[in-house]
Amino acid sequence: MSAPTAPVNVVVTGAAGQIGYALLFRIASGQLLGPDTPVRLRLLEIPQGVKAAEGVALELEDCAFPLLSGIDITDDATTAFDGANVGLLVGARPRTKGMERGDLLEANGGIFAPQGRAINAGAADDIRILVVGNPANTNALIASAAAPDVPAERFTAMTRLDHNRALAQLAGKLSVPLTDIKKLTIWGNHSATQYPDLYNAEVNGKSAAEQVDEAWLRDEFIPRVAKRGAEIIEVRGASSAASAANAAIDHVYDWVNGTPEGDWVSAAIPSDGSYGVAEGIISSFPVTSVNGEWKIVEGLEVNEFSRERIDASVAELVEEREAVKALGLL
Ligand code: NAD
Numbered sequence: 001m002s003a004p005t006a007p008v009n010v011v012v013t014g015a016a017g018q019i020g021y022a023l024l025f026r027i028a029s030g031q032l033l034g035p036d037t038p039v040r041l042r043l044l045e046i047p048q049g050v051k052a053a054e055g056v057a058l059e060l061e062d063c064a065f066p067l068l069s070g071i072d073i074t075d076d077a078t079t080a081f082d083g084a085n086v087g088l089l090v091g092a093r094p095r096t097k098g099m100e101r102g103d104l105l106e107a108n109g110g111i112f113a114p115q116g117r118a119i120n121a122g123a124a125d126d127i128r129i130l131v132v133g134n135p136a137n138t139n140a141l142i143a144s145a146a147a148p149d150v151p152a153e154r155f156t157a158m159t160r161l162d163h164n165r166a167l168a169q170l171a172g173k174l175s176v177p178l179t180d181i182k183k184l185t186i187w188g189n190h191s192a193t194q195y196p197d198l199y200n201a202e203v204n205g206k207s208a209a210e211q212v213d214e215a216w217l218r219d220e221f222i223p224r225v226a227k228r229g230a231e232i233i234e235v236r237g238a239s240s241a242a243s244a245a246n247a248a249i250d251h252v253y254d255w256v257n258g259t260p261e262g263d264w265v266s267a268a269i270p271s272d273g274s275y276g277v278a279e280g281i282i283s284s285f286p287v288t289s290v291n292g293e294w295k296i297v298e299g300l301e302v303n304e305f306s307r308e309r310i311d312a313s314v315a316e317l318v319e320e321r322e323a324v325k326a327l328g329l330l
């Protein structure tokens with residue numbers, strides 16, 4: 001008989017929020033790390049959110065998940081990240097009326113810099129961080145800068161929801177099963193400047209771009225995917241939650257367990273300068289996961305149409321980095 005596996009400590013920040021509610025039950029049921037890995041949940045909330053997090057913990061208990069070995073609830077980041085193996089950084093300061101981008105970045109700096117310091121101080125050596133809270137790419141950069149002893153590549157931001165949205169839109173347009181689509185990429189920022197790339201994507205082994213007309217690609221597909229978050233807010237009256245939680249599960253599952261042969265996914269990871277993306281920013285790339293590490297898929301052709309759009313999204317990320325630098329957060 002093999003020895004029982006030690007539980008993996010998974011921190012979820014903003015645990016009492018709507019994404020938290022859609023995420024925690026799936027983590028506890030084994031969908032984040034696989035059916036053989038027990039988890040211990042650490043729920044981090046602000047003091048006003050702790051009672052609601054306690055309520056969610058009661059429900060988690062009532063599910064009697066065999067893989068859930070315990071739940072800790074705290075409003076202290078240092079306690080939450082002590083010994084953490086996986087961190088899902090969901091809680092963030094949303095933009096409110098009259099707030100400028102600089103104000104938003106500053107408010108989030110007040111959340112992600114202390115969390116980065118807590119990760120630096122106490123997280124386990126194999127810590128993997130996924131930032132979901134917006135502006136996700138730059139929040140991940142802030143946290144990483146505050147954690148100089150943790151390898152930068154352990155800090156990632158979520159563009160998997162954009163990736164999944166793009167897959168669904170293309171499958172709908174071509175009336176094909178999702179599984180026929182491979183090698184789709186989201187480049188850049190998780191914002192309206194992101195670029196969903198069909199030029200390198202394949203449907204049944206043939207170029208996706210060649211199977212759709214250019215006007216649809218340019219005027220419908222790209223804006224639909226890039227503005228889907230706003231569409232959900234408009235129609236649902238609240239921002240995406242279950243689909244965001246689903247994408248977070250996909251991201252971490254693939255990071256830990258690897259991506260399938262012959263395909264790739266999208267994730268925002270620190271740029272090494274590949275594809276002319278400014279080094280150091282956390283930008284979305286085509287990636288595979290090999291032995292628990294994200295690797296950028298190299299050697300893809302970037303045509304003029306794609307170049308322009310990737311450059312625009314990267315320019316936005318560079319601007320965000322400059323703004324955060326000016327605030328003394330980097
Ligand atoms: P929500 O308002 O329902 O929940 C956020 C929770 O975070 C709240 O319970 C709040 O108390 C908590 N929180 C705030 N500051 C915190 C801190 N410092 N430490 C711990 N907890 C803190 O929001 P939501 O719908 O769950 O969304 C969360 C974030 O995810 C938002 O920033 C949203 O824009 C973002 N989001 C990102 C994507 C993506 O694809 N990257 C998709 C959807 C939503």
Ligand code: LMR
Pocket residue numbers: 134161228229230232239240244
């Ligand atoms: C999304 O893509 O659904 C979210 O990032 C939207 C938002 O602003 O919270």
